Structures are given as structure tokens and as C-alpha cells.
Amino acid sequence: MKTEYSVGKVLIKPNLILAPMAGVTDSSFRKLIKRRGGVGLIVTEFISVEGLTRNNLRTHRMMYFEEEERPISIQFFGHNEDRMAAAAEIAEAAGADIVDVNCGCPARKVVSSGGGASLLRDLPKMERILRAMRKVIKIPLTLKYRMGWDEKSINAIEVAKLAEACGVEQLVLHGRTRVQGYSGQADWDIVARVKQAVKIPVVGSGDVRTPEQAIQRMKETEVDGVMIGRGAMANPWIFRQTWEMMQGLTPYQPTIEDKRLFLKDYFDVMLQEMPTEKAAIGKVKQLCAQFSHGLPGGAQFRERVFHSQSVSELLGQIDEYFSRQVYEGAA
Numbered sequence: 001m002k003t004e005y006s007v008g009k010v011l012i013k014p015n016l017i018l019a020p021m022a023g024v025t026d027s028s029f030r031k032l033i034k035r036r037g038g039v040g041l042i043v044t045e046f047i048s049v050e051g052l053t054r055n056n057l058r059t060h061r062m063m064y065f066e067e068e069e070r071p072i073s074i075q076f077f078g079h080n081e082d083r084m085a086a087a088a089e090i091a092e093a094a095g096a097d098i099v100d101v102n103c104g105c106p107a108r109k110v111v112s113s114g115g116g117a118s119l120l121r122d123l124p125k126m127e128r129i130l131r132a133m134r135k136v137i138k139i140p141l142t143l144k145y146r147m148g149w150d151e152k153s154i155n156a157i158e159v160a161k162l163a164e165a166c167g168v169e170q171l172v173l174h175g176r177t178r179v180q181g182y183s184g185q186a187d188w189d190i191v192a193r194v195k196q197a198v199k200i201p202v203v204g205s206g207d208v209r210t211p212e213q214a215i216q217r218m219k220e221t222e223v224d225g226v227m228i229g230r231g232a233m234a235n236p237w238i239f240r241q242t243w244e245m246m247q248g249l250t251p252y253q254p255t256i257e258d259k260r261l262f263l264k265d266y267f268d269v270m271l272q273e274m275p276t277e278k279a280a281i282g283k284v285k286q287l288c289a290q291f292s293h294g295l296p297g298g299a300q301f302r303e304r305v306f307h308s309q310s311v312s313e314l315l316g317q318i319d320e321y322f323s324r325q326v327y328e329g330a331a
């Protein structure tokens, strides 16, 4: 089982990657996760090349990252090769370590204009995009994709070989089709088969919720790395725990106080960074929902959080819930 690998000259150590998640993995969230340890690579939320190359300020802000986040990969989605190439140049100039192409987003808005997962149905276009981007940047170009459009058109291996031939230096495969969305279970057999089919590093993504699962996936599939998304929202310590287990150490067990502080830190940052208080509350509610899965009384907590209207009410719910956990845990 590997513990590190390189994408071009970029060392990914440990080989555990925070997944891009639109609306979640902004710079603030990424820093909070990275500071907990064990993260070898970070990917931004997907960024529209249409917005970026038309100088949309909000889109430009999505490229913002800080030194402590390195190594960092900036992910783009789009369908026009000239704009994709121009965006790649902008990312390189902004200091990105890696540029990533999204060929997996299932959202109607994205696929209807020919980007995201719809590139899986138009390989000539995907090839034009990859070649155009490869030509204009020196930093590594990588690709994140799904295993096919639907179950009748699984083409993960074909895409992998095509990408490798275009000079792509890493593949991240989420073992679901576009049509599946997030239903069912991610298929890791296909990840293992892609790993055997190409020489470039292959990373698997999908449904890793515990350190044990991350390690098991690495052993079973011989992938170069594992990417974790929703599992990190529910447990920001999952990378540190996995890395510790990979080294034969006892994994850190976050206390209830650690969890409470994580949510409060997140809330503080959101209040500073989101344009409105309402937007900050929305973000924190989303994280509270993920965070409390599997915790005792989590369903009631989510219900109360959902109905909270103000910052003080939401903070009160967080405090109340976690102090009850401490009390009940000690009882």
C-alpha cells in the first residue's frame, strides 16, 4: 500500500485528498480541514471557465487560496477548449500547483451546456480540451471523472487511456455514472481496473466514510491515493486518523469539545466571509447536518438547527447539543 506519490513534481504525501465539493470546499473550509492534519492534496470547488474568462468577480474569488493549503489543485469545468486553456493559464499564473478538469459533475445546468460529465459522451471534445490546456501550462494537468454517462456506456478505461495520451498526469475516478447521481454504491472494481490500464497515478473517490475503509480501498485496488468528500464533512479528522493508522499508530479520537469548536470556528469564519448573515447561517446548517450523522440525538439536533433563525439561536443549539453530549458521555 502506497503512502505517497507524485503528480509531475508535486509530492502528494500522505496520499489522502480532500474532494472538491461545490458550495462546501471554499478556502475557509479547506484550511479548517487541512489544519486537522493528514491531507496531502486539496482541490478547489469547481470553477466555471465561462465566468473566469469573462472576468466575473465572484468566479475569480473562487480561485483564492492561501499558502498553507498547498499543494493545491484548481478545478475547472466548461466545454469550450479556448476558454478552458485560457483558464488554465490564469490558474498557473495565480500559483496553482495543479490544474484539474471536471468531467464528472452530473448537474443539469452543467451538462446541458456540454461540460462536466457530458464530456464523457463526447470524447473528441474532451480530447480537444485536454490538448489545448496541456499546451499552454507547465504545471500538471489532471482529470476527475465518473465511470460513464450511464450503465450502458461505461467508458472509464477508454477515458483514462485518452487522458494519458493527452498528457494528463493524474486521474481521479468516482465509481458512479452520471445517471446514478449519488445513488447506490460507488464501484471500486472499475477504479482497480483503471489503475491497471494506465501508468499515470490513479485516485479513487466514493463513499469512504472511515479510516478503515480508506485503507481497505487502497489495499484492494492498489490505487495511488484516496479522495474523501462527504466523509470529511462528517468527520474532519478522517485524514489524520487514516494517516495515523497507515503508520501503525492509534488514530486520534476527537472529543466532543473538538467537534463543538470545529463548528464554532467554521461559524466565525463564515460570519466574516459570507456576504450576509443569512448565507453564513445556511452554510453552518449544512455542515451541522453532515457533522451530526451517527451521533446520538443527531436527528433532533438537525431538526432544531434547521429551524434556527438567527446566529445566536444557532450557536445556542450547537452549544446545547454538544454540552449535552459531554454530560451524557460522562454520565
Ligand SMILES: Cc1cc2nc3c(=O)[nH]c(=O)nc-3n(C[C@H](O)[C@H](O)[C@H](O)COP(=O)(O)O)c2cc1C
Residues within 6 Å of the ligand: 019, 020, 021, 022, 023, 024, 044, 045, 046, 075, 102, 104, 105, 144, 174, 205, 206, 207, 208, 227, 228, 229, 230, 231
Ligand atoms: C456537495 C457536493 C459537491 C460536489 N462538488 C464537486 C465539484 O465541484 N467537483 C467535483 O469534481 N466533484 C464534486 N463532488 C463530488 C465529490 O468530489 C466526490 O467525488 C463524491 O462526492 C464522492 O465522494 P464522497 O463519497 O467521498 O463524497 C461534489 C460532491 C458533493 C457531495
